[in-house]
Amino acid sequence: MSDAELVLRSTRVITPEGTRAATVAVARGTITAVLPYDAPVPDGARLEDLGDHVLLPGLVDTHVHVNDPGRTEWEGFWTATRAAAAGGITTLVDMPLNSLPPTTTVDHLRTKQEVAAAKAHIDVGFWGGALPGNVKDLRPLHEAGVYGFKAFLSPSGVDEFPHLDQEQLARSLAEIAGFGGLLIVHAEDPHHLDAAPQQGGPKYAHFLASRPRDAEDTAIAALIAQAKRLHARVHILHLSSSDALPLIAAARAEGVRVTVETCPHYLTLTAEEVPDGASEFKCCPPIREAANQDLLWQALADGVIDCVVTDHSPSTADLKTDDFATAWGGISGLQLSLAAVWTEARGRGHGLEDVVRWMSTRTSELVGLNRKGAIEAGRDADFAVLAPDETFTVDPAALQHRNRVTAYAGRTLSGVVKSTWLRGERIYADGEFTDPRGHLLTRTP
Secondary structure (H helix, E strand, C coil), X not given: CCCCCEEEEEEEEEECCEEEEEEEEEECCEEEEEEECCCCCCCCXXXXXXXXXXXXXXXXXXXXXXXXXXXXXXXXXXXXXXXXXXXXXXXXXXXXXXXXXXXXXXXXXXXXXXXHHCCCCCEEEECEECCCCCHHHHHHHHHHCCCCEEEECCCCCCCCCCCCCHHHHHHHHHHHHHCCCEEEEECCCHHHHHHCCCCCCCCHHHHHHHCCHHHHHHHHHHHHHHHHHHCCEEEECCCCCHHHHHHHHHHHHCCCEEEEEECHHHHHCCHHHCCCCCHHHCCCCCCCCHHHHHHHHHHHHHXXXXXXXXXXXXXXXXXXXXXXXXXXXXXXXXXXXXHHHHHHHHHCCCCHHHHHHHHHHHHHHHHCCCCCCCCCCCCECCEEEEEEEEEEECCHHHCCCCCCCCCCCCCXXXXXXXXXXXXXXXXXXXXXXXXXXXXXXXXXX
């Protein structure tokens, strides 16, 4: 490591081979070596001795609604990427909707990139959108570097991003499969949603009944059938229904190229604990019962669920009314995702290596970010430094999100992010941030 500019040393470094005491050498923003703990520091290199704090690869969150431009009062690249950095996230991939315009053409992608360029504290990539009538735009977006295409199978909640029916899904998926792309899908069946009781009001039980598990299960079954027929690659977003897990496992066994994610709120919050009128807990699909949550954790352990992402979907506080039918559906979780998942994971017998696999390695693999997701030579020097045994109580006023509405308010969580590093530069430490240093990322061929 004679050319090292920076050396980070910790008694606990999470590497692909496991957790060990190690010295990590960095030059020109890249990890050049992972060496024994007592390796000598070369002349001219700066040593950061992290003691017993855990050095882990920066998290990669592939499901974030930044909403910028157009609904920047809901969130924006400046605030979203600061919140992410404070939570140990060093890369995010922005969803194509809730911004105006949505990322459904190359021109719209360029607009979003121009807005993000000067505001990004961490690295940012972009998803494209698959809408009725924009099949002609999919290949150009792919060639412009989006990581894949988001589609809804039921209404999205915003008029400018309509959902696909089964015929439209088939056309879009055939086009995407033709150039080897990835379709990521919000899978709820609109017919099952329409048939469910729609009582409205403040009772969470009524909202939960309005988004039944069979809406997810039916949509996932149809998506798997399309993917199998077209030999396409698909990814199921924010899985909440454990009933769909056997369908997914069976499809994989048949060789269908399907991956699946879930979210911190499904893994750490339960329907039984949601107070009536507390729409900060509203999301679609919904937070379900504790027994359902147990099965999601088992699927993570078994590898049926691949990864954990936030689905950070904020709004202004006034849209979080006490009527679950009309309140905006989305949970803000960027800054708290690592701590929330770690708190629950350790209580269920999982280690930080598991959390890194779910929230960094596999998310990087999902979108082909081969320089992210692991502490090994040749990867970007993106790190989070964590005190895993320290706790904190969530104070909404301390969050970096533009709108500090959170379902985690008042909860005591384990795992304090001490600092966050991007390509060998410390971008966050002890509540302080550098100027934005994030890069805009595009898919590589």
